[in-house]
Amino acid sequence: MVTTHTSRLAARRGALYKRWAGGRRVRRVAMLSVHTSPLHQPGTGDAGGMNVYIVELARRLAEQNVEVEIFTRATTGDAPAVVELAPGVLVRHVDAGPYEGLAKEDLPAQLCAFTHGVMQAWAGHRPGHYDLVHSHYWLSGHVGWLAAERWGVPLVHAMHTMAKVKNAALADDDCPEPTARVIGETQVVAAADRLIANTDEEAAELVRHYDAEPDRVAVVHPGVNLDRFRPEAGGRAAARQRLGLPQDAVIPLFAGRIQPLKAPDVLVRAAAVLLERDPSLRDRLVVPIVGGPSGSGLTRPEALHKLAARLGVCDVVRFRPPVDQEQLADWYRAATVLVMPSYSESFGLVAIEAQACGTPVVAASVGGLPVAVADGRTGFLVPGHDPRDYAEVLRRFVDDPQLADGLGAAAARHARGFGWDAAAAHTADVYAAAQQEYRRHLRSAHG
Numbered sequence: 001m002v003t004t005h006t007s008r009l010a011a012r013r014g015a016l017y018k019r020w021a022g023g024r025r026v027r028r029v030a031m032l033s034v035h036t037s038p039l040h041q042p043g044t045g046d047a048g049g050m051n052v053y054i055v056e057l058a059r060r061l062a063e064q065n066v067e068v069e070i071f072t073r074a075t076t077g078d079a080p081a082v083v084e085l086a087p088g089v090l091v092r093h094v095d096a097g098p099y100e101g102l103a104k105e106d107l108p109a110q111l112c113a114f115t116h117g118v119m120q121a122w123a124g125h126r127p128g129h130y131d132l133v134h135s136h137y138w139l140s141g142h143v144g145w146l147a148a149e150r151w152g153v154p155l156v157h158a159m160h161t162m163a164k165v166k167n168a169a170l171a172d173d174d175c176p177e178p179t180a181r182v183i184g185e186t187q188v189v190a191a192a193d194r195l196i197a198n199t200d201e202e203a204a205e206l207v208r209h210y211d212a213e214p215d216r217v218a219v220v221h222p223g224v225n226l227d228r229f230r231p232e233a234g235g236r237a238a239a240r241q242r243l244g245l246p247q248d249a250v251i252p253l254f255a256g257r258i259q260p261l262k263a264p265d266v267l268v269r270a271a272a273v274l275l276e277r278d279p280s281l282r283d284r285l286v287v288p289i290v291g292g293p294s295g296s297g298l299t300r301p302e303a304l305h306k307l308a309a310r311l312g313v314c315d316v317v318r319f320r321p322p323v324d325q326e327q328l329a330d331w332y333r334a335a336t337v338l339v340m341p342s343y344s345e346s347f348g349l350v351a352i353e354a355q356a357c358g359t360p361v362v363a364a365s366v367g368g369l370p371v372a373v374a375d376g377r378t379g380f381l382v383p384g385h386d387p388r389d390y391a392e393v394l395r396r397f398v399d400d401p402q403l404a405d406g407l408g409a410a411a412a413r414h415a416r417g418f419g420w421d422a423a424a425a426h427t428a429d430v431y432a433a434a435q436q437e438y439r440r441h442l443r444s445a446h447g
Contacts, residue, residue, distance in 0.1 A: 062088030
């Protein structure tokens with residue numbers, strides 16, 4: 001039986017077929033980031049590498065003539081409805097739930113409200129305003145799933161992290177991701193026209209854990225802002241002078257969100273092992289922890305301070321709040337080595353940023369970190385999370401003051417292969433592939 005509704009639906013599909021049959025390129029993308037705003041300071045709350053990823057990718061896509069509108073949840077009552085992040089990049093704030101005090105775990109209940117806000121913004125445009133939806137993280141994926149179907153456009157999704165992967169490598173005091181997230185991720189994987197993975201390993205995990213179709217998964221390495229993160233004249237000495245750090249110190253740096261997943265406690269414990277084995281190091285060991293509590297780390301925000309006190313290393317561990325990108329680059333330059341003992345990393349943007357500044361990295365051999373760090377050439381990969389193993393590697397930098405310079409020079413060269421221009425170009429290729437496949441489906445549906 002033909003109803004008014006089915007007639008309208010058939011007419012809309014016919015219009016979509018005509019539009020896509022013309023082969024129009026992707027010129028405007030609706031990018032979704034529900035749980036964290038690209039305008040937030042990375043390193044605290046839920047803001048981290050994904051924020052940097054979205055900002056840099058959107059800017060470079062716009063420079064390549066792809067306009068980007070980023071939808072994110074408003075977290076203050078005075079947030080303007082629309083902010084121009086860069087030429088060709090808009091951030092749209094959507095009212096969904098209370099502005100403050102809403103944990104990420106409570107956001108699924110606000111997805112209907114967020115979707116309503118996205119649809120309201122779309123209704124104010126002419127038909128065909130958006131050519132594609134690109135969602136980030138599973139919460140955004142559910143909004144993107146509905147939006148893409150409603151607008152008749154392809155959905156491209158980036159997981160960034162996966163519940164099954166995180167749950168398989170939990171820190172001792174961390175909480176597992178809920179079943180609802182696992183179910184939600186599985187649904188988004190099935191709905192997406194294309195999935196973007198940071199590395200081959202992440203692509204394999206999507207296939208292995210979520211039954212993703214291999215030909216729908218594309219690997220695009222994230223980039224680094226090579227204009228901001230770069231070696232500078234004066235190098236380590238100049239950066240230490242600007243930050244008020246001792247010139248002769250051994251400085252293993254942690255930079256990122258303070259939560260069990262990122263394992264800053266491993267570095268604190270490794271520092272205690274170093275001092276236990278060689279008390280003379282106390283006068284020249286400085287361990288900066290730059291970042292704020294996040295995620296499950298918010299349940300015990302003072303835990304790391306208490307650990308440092310219990311281990312007797314409060315005099316060498318220096319806690320610093322999150323800093324902007326320019327000052328973060330100085331922290332990288334000032335450090336002897338960046339330490340990333342994470343239990344899980346889809347890629348590890350921080351590792352590439354530090355290397356771009358000429359600083360080697362000691363990292364856990366997990367996730368995308370073996371791609372980000374060239375073991376033995378730009379830093380060292382450590383299997384597992386035993387603080388004694390990290391202490392042994394850090395001791396090499398104590399015994400050989402030239403090691404950091406040699407590895408750092410290679411690290412800077414290595415990082416130059418991860419520019420955002422290339423990442424944006426490859427992402428645009430994924431958009432084109434998703435568009436072509438979507439067009440083929442429409443063509444086959446209409447004979």
